[in-house]
Amino acid sequence: MKRLLACAALALLPGAALISGCAVDQTGFSSYKVETKSGEQWSVDDLKADYRNKTGNELPEPEDLRSCWSDKSCYYRKWQEVYSRFKEEYDHKEHINELQKAEKERQRKEAQCYKNISCRKAMVTQTLEKAYEYNKDTNDEILFRAACKSAAQAYRSNVSWTQFLNRAVWTNRNIDPYYRSYVAESARYCWETEKAGIDWRNIIGNACDSLNTKGCSVLLY
Structure with missing residues (x-):
């Protein structure tokens, strides 16, 4: 009994398993x-x-x-x-x-x-549709058009996308926090469209027409 207790105590120490008479036999434990x-x-x-x-x-x-x-x-x-x-x-x-x-x-x-203008038009349309589901009673198309126009102008002025996003969207107190992600997403499509050398108005104009919103297409020109 004394040997068992002594070995049990030694088992807690480094190298204890190598001490004569105190080797730990765990054969078969794995099964x-x-x-x-x-x-x-x-x-x-x-x-x-x-x-x-x-x-x-x-x-x-x-x-x-x-x-x-x-x-x-x-x-x-x-x-x-x-x-x-x-x-x-x-x-x-x-x-x-x-x-x-x-x-x-x-x-x-x-x-x-x-690379495909039709695809981009569809992406912007889907983004606007999501936003309009939240509030259909305001002239939201003006906000999205302004964001797209600003994004295109920022690109032409060599303003980085991150700078534009922080200044015009994320810190803009005039934009409902709920809307900011939608505005940012739409603006990004217009940014990339301008980058590809395509008139951004062709993108958001298609989206406005698809949603049949009042005043949207008229404001494009």
Whole structure:
């Protein structure tokens, strides 16, 4: 009993497993099955296999396994904690990668759309439709036309898109905070249109006509 207690105490110290008579024998612990909260039976071998199959990597070994001594449940718990931590990190990285891929695909499609005036007209129309759903009783078309005109003028004046956006949209107290994202999106289409050498009025004019709003098309010229 004294030897067991002494070895148990030494197991907590670095290198204790190498001390004669106190070697930790955890042979077979990896196959020991533990019932999870979902009612499934899992072992350390299962954790390793699952992590390997999902990530393509080996599950790192816990640093303090010897502190479990001969406790199989403790042994499994140590591995399960490592599995959960590294699996969560892997899932987070995969999620970020998926978001980045989706954003690149969106940018690719958008870049293709900018090359086609009909596509850009449709994009602006959709943006305006979203805004009009919020408030259809005001002359919102004037606001969007002004934003597009300002964006085009800013581009011709060599003002950066970021500078224009901050000055004309995000910090503009005359624009309802709800509207700012819509105004920014529409202005960006007109900015890119002007950049491509196309008259911005062809873009927003089409959008206004599609929505059949009063005064919008008249204000373009």
